[in-house]
Amino acid sequence: xxxxxDHKAKTHQRIIDEAARLFRRDGIGATGLQPLxxxxxxxxxxxxxxxxxxxxxxxxxxxxxxxxxxxxxxEIFANDAPLPTFIRRYLxxxxxxxxxxxxPLPTMSSELGxxxxxxxxxxxxxxxxxxxxxxxxxxxxxxxxxxxxxSAMVGALVLARSVSDPQLSQHLLKTVRQQLLEQVESAS
Amino acid sequence: xxxxxDHKAKTHQRIIDEAARLFRRDGIGATGLQPLxxxxxxxxxxxxxxxxxxxxxxxxxxxxxxxxxxxxxxEIFANDAPLPTFIRRYLxxxxxxxxxxxxPLPTMSSELGxxxxxxxxxxxxxxxxxxxxxxxxxxxxxxxxxxxxxSAMVGALVLARSVSDPQLSQHLLKTVRQQLLEQVESAS
DNA sequence: TGTACATCAGTGAACGCGCGTTCACTGATGTAC
DNA sequence: TGTACATCAGTGAACGCGCGTTCACTGATGTAC
Numbered sequence: 199x200x201x202x203x204d205h206k207a208k209t210h211q212r213i214i215d216e217a218a219r220l221f222r223r224d225g226i227g228a229t230g231l232q233p234l235x236x237x238x239x240x241x242x243x244x245x246x247x248x249x250x251x252x253x254x255x256x257x258x259x260x261x262x263x264x265x266x267x268x269x270x271x272x273e274i275f276a277n278d279a280p281l282p283t284f285i286r287r288y289l290x291x292x293x294x295x296x297x298x299x300x301x302p303l304p305t306m307s308s309e310l311g312x313x314x315x316x317x318x319x320x321x322x323x324x325x326x327x328x329x330x331x332x333x334x335x336x337x338x339x340x341x342x343x344x345x346x347x348x349s350a351m352v353g354a355l356v357l358a359r360s361v362s363d364p365q366l367s368q369h370l371l372k373t374v375r376q377q378l379l380e381q382v383e384s385a386s
Numbered sequence: 387x388x389x390x391x392d393h394k395a396k397t398h399q400r401i402i403d404e405a406a407r408l409f410r411r412d413g414i415g416a417t418g419l420q421p422l423x424x425x426x427x428x429x430x431x432x433x434x435x436x437x438x439x440x441x442x443x444x445x446x447x448x449x450x451x452x453x454x455x456x457x458x459x460x461e462i463f464a465n466d467a468p469l470p471t472f473i474r475r476y477l478x479x480x481x482x483x484x485x486x487x488x489x490p491l492p493t494m495s496s497e498l499g500x501x502x503x504x505x506x507x508x509x510x511x512x513x514x515x516x517x518x519x520x521x522x523x524x525x526x527x528x529x530x531x532x533x534x535x536x537s538a539m540v541g542a543l544v545l546a547r548s549v550s551d552p553q554l555s556q557h558l559l560k561t562v563r564q565q566l567l568e569q570v571e572s573a574s
Numbered sequence: 575t576g577t578a579c580a581t582c583a584g585t586g587a588a589c590g591c592g593c594g595t596t597c598a599c600t601g602a603t604g605t606a607c
Numbered sequence: 608t609g610t611a612c613a614t615c616a617g618t619g620a621a622c623g624c625g626c627g628t629t630c631a632c633t634g635a636t637g638t639a640c
Contacts, residue, residue: 202603206616225496228415230593243596244617252594297496305496307544308413308485317550324549324558345561346538353541354533356495361512362505370512373533390636394583418626431629432584440627 210248212238217259218266223298226256226309256313263302264319268326275330281382284331288351289375291368294358304355324348337385347381350374398436400426405447406454411486414444414497444501451490452507456514463518469570472519476539477563479556482546492543512536525573535569538562 216237220229231252232242249255274280274287287293293300302310303323310317331344354374358367404425408417419440420430437443462468462475475481481488490498491511498505519532542562546555 209616225413225415227413232592232594240616241618242594243619246595246597247616303545303548307495307548308493311547317548321549321551321554324545324554342561342565345542345558346565349541349545349558349562350534350538351541352544353537353539356492356540356544357512357537359499360491360495360505361509362499363509366509366512370533370537373530374537377530377534397583420625420627428583429585430627431586434628435583 206248209238209240213245213248213255214259214262217255218263219298221256221259222263222300222302222305225306231255257319260302260319264323267301267323271327271330275334279334281331281334282379285347285351285375285378285382289354289371289378291371294355294367294371297359301352301355303352304359335382335385343381343385347378350378394436397426397428401433401436401443402447402450405443406451407486409444409447410451410488410490410493413494419443445507448490448507452511455489455511459515459518463522467522469519469522470567473535473539473563473566473570477542477559477566479559482543482555482559485547489540489543491540492547523570523573531569531573535566538566 213234216234217229220234231245235242235245245255249258271284274284277283288301297305303320310320327348328341328344331347332340335343337343351374354370358370361367361370401422404422405417408422419433423430423433433443437446459472462472465471476489485493491508498508515536516529516532519535520528523531525531539562542558546558549555549558
């Protein structure tokens with residue numbers, strides 16, 4: 199069957215989008231190409247009309263996630279007083295409950311650390327975020343503070359997702375959220 | 387071949403120790419029973435003389451890790467001014483470089499979150515740590531501060547292990563270490 | 575003390591399964607004449 | 608306008624591989640007589 203001109207490009211993008219979701223939600227290793235393609239209503243053989251290998255998809259999907267992340271971060275930081283918004287969103291129950299649509303840092307640490315080329319994308323994500331936060335802090339020690347904030351946010355999300363007690367999970371999120379917001383307020 | 391009386395118990399423990407290491411280093415899913423047993427100089431079939439299934443090993447190994455962790459934490463917190471020691475050890479280059487011998491929280495978040503029974507062990511690990519830190523803080527807001535500290539430490543380790551640039555990695559660790567140590571000093 | 579037997583931790587081939595990957599094939603549509 | 612052909616995204620069976628698990632077997636040692 200021959201399709202319309204942009205059909206292949208659309209399918210290509212659908213694969214990337216779904217992969218970016220599943221890699222973050224379930225991990226790279228636990229995401230099979232067969233289930234991935236089935237989710238899109240396709241068969242697994244067709245995958246190789248779009249990508250050379252799973253590894254190539256991983257890199258593409260990671261790059262796509264990084265781009266998306268930068269765009270949404272930049273959007274937040276284009277406004278006034280962006281830091282409280284960023285903190286509230288990052289440490290929201292929604293972000294905690296939907297790792298597939300969120301930040302890849304808390305979920306993919308172990309798998310990212312091992313990959314050579316792909317983990318350079320991680321470096322850029324971390325540096326971009328640090329710069330954005332640092333830029334909106336007027337204090338001395340802005341750099342150290344931005345590192346502390348990012349670390350606390352990533353750690354809080356990791357912990358909130360790891361524990362099985364929902365109350366403990368929410369308590370961790372809420373506490374770090376409030377502490378960081380206070381810190382931002384007192385700094386301005 | 388029949389072995390000495392405590393031979394089986396020793397092998398049993400060797401399996402648990404190695405599994406606890408590999409689960410933290412490579413993840414549960416990525417750790418195969420065949421390579422695990424081979425590392426111990428055994429064949430894979432013998433595994434089932436010791437455990438009913440891989441799942442049972444996972445639970446046993448996780449419980450063992452939690453116990454070990456509690457023991458080493460308690461040891462640190464039995465001394466005077468334990469917090470600086472704990473912070474320095476947790477955010478050391480050695481801990482960062484050897485996930486297999488360290489805290490399971492930064493590496494196993496995604497895999498732990500999905501497991502029912504096993505993730506209750508995680509709850510206990512988190513609560514134990516919080517209590518230990520909280521107890522050695524004399525300030526008001528000791529609870530909130532201990533949550534912030536744990537989050538920052540876990541997040542810093544996750545980030546330091548995720549990035550590919552060693553300098554960035556060390557910088558993240560060092561900055562969070564110094565910030566937390568200052569915070570502890572100023573609180574006492 | 576010497577011999578026959580029981581024990582059972584560990585062996586290694588085999589099982590079904592899902593993985594990533596390959597490949598001969600399909601068939602609706604665009605193009606050539 | 609009608610027909611023959613080329614295209615190529617997607618199909619689905621098949622590949623080797625490592626996984627978790629099963630099972631008939633081994634053979635050094637302890638026990639019974």
